[in-house]
Amino acid sequence: xxxxxxxxxxxxxxxxxxxxxxxxxxxxxxxxxxxxxxxxxxxxxxxxxxxxxxxxxxxxxxxxxxxxxxxxxxxxxxxxxxxxxxxxxxxxxxxxxxxxxxxxxxxxxxxxxxxxxxxxxxxxxxxxxxxxxxxxxxxxxxxxxxxxxxxxxxxxxxxxxxxxxxxxxxxxxxxxxxxxxxxxxxxxxxxxxxxxxxxxxxxxxxxxxxxxxxxxxxxxxxxxxxxxxxxxxxxxxxxxxxxxxxxxxxxxxxxxxxxxxxxxxxxxxxxxxxxxxxxxxxxxxxxxxxxxxxxxxxxxxxxxxxxxxxxxxxxxxxxxxxxxxxxxxxxxxxxxxxxxxxxxxxxx
Ligand code: AQP
Numbered sequence: 226x227x228x229x230x231x232x233x234x235x236x237x238x239x240x241x242x243x244x245x246x247x248x249x250x251x252x253x254x255x256x257x258x259x260x261x262x263x264x265x266x267x268x269x270x271x272x273x274x275x276x277x278x279x280x281x282x283x284x285x286x287x288x289x290x291x292x293x294x295x296x297x298x299x300x301x302x303x304x305x306x307x308x309x310x311x312x313x314x315x316x317x318x319x320x321x322x323x324x325x326x327x328x329x330x331x332x333x334x335x336x337x338x339x340x341x342x343x344x345x346x347x348x349x350x351x352x353x354x355x356x357x358x359x360x361x362x363x364x365x366x367x368x369x370x371x372x373x374x375x376x377x378x379x380x381x382x383x384x385x386x387x388x389x390x391x392x393x394x395x396x397x398x399x400x401x402x403x404x405x406x407x408x409x410x411x412x413x414x415x416x417x418x419x420x421x422x423x424x425x426x427x428x429x430x431x432x433x434x435x436x437x438x439x440x441x442x443x444x445x446x447x448x449x450x451x452x453x454x455x456x457x458x459x460x461x462x463x464x465x466x467x468x469x470x471x472x473x474x475x476x477x478x479x480x481x482x483x484x485x486x487x488x489x490x491x492x493x494x495x496x497x498x499x500x501x502x503x504x505x506x507x508x509x510x511x512x513x514x515x516x517x518x519x520x521x522x523x524x525x526x527x528x529x530x531x532x533x534x535x536x537x538x539x540x541x542x543x544x545x546x547x548x549x550x551x552x553x554x555x556x557x558x559x560x561x562x563x564x565x566x567x568x569x570x571x572x573x
Pocket of ligand 1: 245247253254255258383384422424425433434436438
């Protein structure tokens with residue numbers, strides 16, 4: 226991850242956008258790969274963050290649950306440190322420009338490009354490609370619209386979104402070449418290896434931790450209580466190497482389970498994974514220290530979440546203000562795009 230205020234973008238110069246799907250409560254992977262960077266970036270740049278409820282429609286779900294999960298997600302984002310005074314937080318569907326720009330971009334993308342997206346292939350494979358929703362296929366284009374509407378320079382995401390970000394860049398460049406300069410071409414801001422860019426499922430460390438595709442026992446949710454966290458970490462899959470020097474090391478290819486625990490502890494404590502690994506000889510102590518680091522990180526977030534949940538009006542008002550601010554920017558970009566592609570301007 227580029228340090229805030231460094232790299233190509235000095236403090237205050239970049240615009241940042243990122244989103245999260247309210248498919249379920251967020252987990253440690255979402256937190257370490259994305260959310261904690263969102264919190265950091267809000268102090269350095271002009272930051273827009275959204276709960277991408279339209280994306281959640283790409284897979285089956287219960288309508289009442291979606292409504293609930295959208296509020297829970299927004300509340301948790303605030304509890305995790307987003308401050309509406311320092312960033313714009315909104316719900317994607319409250320800004321209809323996202324869906325309209327997605328259509329214009331769908332007429333810019335090709336079937337072949339979308340068919341190559343690994344996340345589509347993985348998710349479609351679960352229920353059979355023929356019955357996968359068209360929205361699941363087109364979802365990376367909606368994501369491109371989310372980003373391009375705000376002229377975002379930086380998009381803090383986990384490693385699983387790398388391919389979608391590349392598609393966004395390709396679509397922006399193609400559009401700019403075809404119709405004239407319209408969009409800013411964004412860059413992904415992905416944590417460096419060993420810093421939480423891809424946290425793996427504790428029960429199946431070859432698969433990423435996921436809200437919907439992971440195993441419940443292998444996924445630590447931000448609202449898990451301390452006992453549940455301890456239990457999940459204690460049962461985390463490691464390997465059968467005997468304890469001793471070198472048994473604990475950061476080697477994601479050969480020791481995925483142990484490396485995942487090392488990476489978790491490193492990311493939570495701001496240390497290097499190699500340094501963390503070198504201070505352990507047994508898996509038991511690594512697991513219990515990792516559990517304690519997770520609990521210490523989640524405790525203040527959960528406390529703030531409970532406080533915010535007592536007055537849902539506060540969250541609703543943050544989202545209403547956020548949508549208004551977001552629409553001001555999004556409507557200007559959409560007007561630019563409509564004009565560039567030749568749509569007759571709306572009167573009035
Ligand atoms: N395991 C992960 N490690 C690090 N980062 C991760 N992210 C997701 N999983 C991990 C990042 O979290 C942000 C929000 O993710 P999302 O809601 O847009 O959906 P996703 O990428 O598809 O993640 P999930 O948790 O697997 O959700 P579902 O099950 O709904 O598809 C993104 O920046 C993502 O990279």
